Amino acid sequence: MGKKIFCRWSLLSFLILILTWAPGLELSAQEVHLDVPYVPTPYEVIEEMLRFAELKKGDILYDLGCGDGRIVIEAAKRAGIMAVGIDIDPQRIKESRENARRAGVENLVEFRRQDIFEADFSEATVVTMYLLPNVNLRLRPTILSSLKPGTRIISHSFDMDNWKPEKMTYVAADLYAHTVYLWIVPANISGIWDWKMNLNKKNTRCQMEVEQEFQYLSGQLQLDDLTIPIPETKIYGDKIEFEVQTPGQKSVNLKFTGQVQGEWITGTVAITTGQKNSNQSWKALRRPGTARSIER
Ligand SMILES: C[S@@+](CC[C@H](N)C(=O)[O-])C[C@H]1O[C@@H](n2cnc3c(N)ncnc32)[C@H](O)[C@@H]1O
Numbered sequence: 001m002g003k004k005i006f007c008r009w010s011l012l013s014f015l016i017l018i019l020t021w022a023p024g025l026e027l028s029a030q031e032v033h034l035d036v037p038y039v040p041t042p043y044e045v046i047e048e049m050l051r052f053a054e055l056k057k058g059d060i061l062y063d064l065g066c067g068d069g070r071i072v073i074e075a076a077k078r079a080g081i082m083a084v085g086i087d088i089d090p091q092r093i094k095e096s097r098e099n100a101r102r103a104g105v106e107n108l109v110e111f112r113r114q115d116i117f118e119a120d121f122s123e124a125t126v127v128t129m130y131l132l133p134n135v136n137l138r139l140r141p142t143i144l145s146s147l148k149p150g151t152r153i154i155s156h157s158f159d160m161d162n163w164k165p166e167k168m169t170y171v172a173a174d175l176y177a178h179t180v181y182l183w184i185v186p187a188n189i190s191g192i193w194d195w196k197m198n199l200n201k202k203n204t205r206c207q208m209e210v211e212q213e214f215q216y217l218s219g220q221l222q223l224d225d226l227t228i229p230i231p232e233t234k235i236y237g238d239k240i241e242f243e244v245q246t247p248g249q250k251s252v253n254l255k256f257t258g259q260v261q262g263e264w265i266t267g268t269v270a271i272t273t274g275q276k277n278s279n280q281s282w283k284a285l286r287r288p289g290t291a292r293s294i295e296r
Contacts, residue, residue: 032089035116036131040067041156042173045180046074049154052167052182053126055079062086062124064116064131064139069096069109071128076100076108085111086119122146130156137161144214144295149187149260150237156180162296163214186215187238187260191290195282197269199223199252208284212294217242240265250274256282263288 041049049071053061059081063071066085073096075083085096096111112119117138121127124147129136136158143153144163157179159165165181172178190212197204208230210219218232221244233242243255250273258267265284270277 034089035135036065038067038089038092039130040070041130042171042178043070043074044173045156045171045178046071048169048171048180049128049156050075050078052154052169052180053128053152055081055126057081059125060084060123061126061128062121063128064119064121065129066096066111067092067130069099069111072096072109072111073100073103073105075126076105077103080108083109084121084124085109086114086116086121087111088113088115122148124151126152126154128154128156129158131158133158133161141295143185144188147185149185149235151185153183153185154180155183166215184215184237186212186235186294188212188291188294189217189235189240189260189265189286190292190294192287193265193284194287195284197223197280197282199271200273206282206284212292213296214294235260240267258282258284 053075055061055075055078057080059079061072061075061081061083063083063085066072066087069085072083072085075081087093087096090113093111093113100106100109100111127143127147129139136155137160140160140163159181160183163183166184167182169180170177171180189210191210193208193210195206197206204223207222208219210217212235215234215236216232217230217235217240219230221228221230223246226246228244228246230242230244233240238260239258240260241255241257243253245254246252253272255270256267258265263286267282269280269282271280
């Protein structure tokens with residue numbers, strides 16, 4: 001924890017120093033309003049960020065505030081994927097385009113001179129950022145509501161306040177321990193869901209009421225008149241999994257797995273009654289107007 005605070009404050013003071021002292025950057029900051037000064041990510045840190053990203057064919061990476069384009073160019077070079085850099089500073093966009101040409105990846109990358117708060121990056125499957133805590137927080141609602149579930153968000157140095165990361169690590173570079181964070185955008189499955197299932201040879205009315213904070217879920221399942229709590233669980237992108245047990249001597253164990261697509265969840269329930277196992281499919285529909293924001 002001490003290391004993390006030291007690391008964050010060292011970087012923050014470094015960024016502030018740069019803004020205060022570097023005459024070139026002062027000029028640049030006067031010409032264009034920068035929410036974050038330009039400080040490039042060391043290549044050792046990019047290595048770890050891209051390892052967290054697990055890039056695969058078909059991915060589209062966006063670097064928000066792309067600086068000289070190094071993350072975008074490395075992603076395109078290493079994984080052959082499409083990558084887009086957004087920066088408000090025209091000088092950075094010019095450098096990025098030159099660097100992409102030198103690296104021979106112009107056909108895979110695109111650099112846009114835009115404000116990250118106005119840009120549309122909803123097609124991204126991976127988003128990288130080296131911004132500041134307050135800037136991450138301003139982007140958080142857009143990240144959670146506009147990006148596809150499963151999109152990987154990787155941040156150098158700064159976290160997302162109470163949105164807990166999936167992974168975190170430190171990388172030594174330039175005399176600092178740099179922090180790298182990974183979040184997976186969760187589908188929002190808050191609300192009330194209804195479906196029917198055949199349980200104990202009986203057509204059973206099922207209802208699930210879900211409360212969600214970021215990727216964490218809890219709630220209750222109703223099987224006709226029986227109410228069972230759903231233990232706290234996690235949603236991973238658009239995939240859910242939870243297990244409940246009916247009370248009493250003839251207890252039934254139900255293990256639900258499912259995939260969320262908008263207002264529908266489809267999946268399989270593994271049913272265990274004593275020594276007997278069976279599988280059944282389930283398809284639940286969310287009641288209109290019951291979804292809530294998952295940010296706290
Ligand atoms: C700390 S640098 C990170 C550069 C690059 N992503 C990297 O990791 O090497 C932050 C970048 O954000 C850009 N920036 C600052 N405010 C911005 C805004 N509102 N919209 C787009 N870019 C912005 C700056 O010009 C700068 O290049």
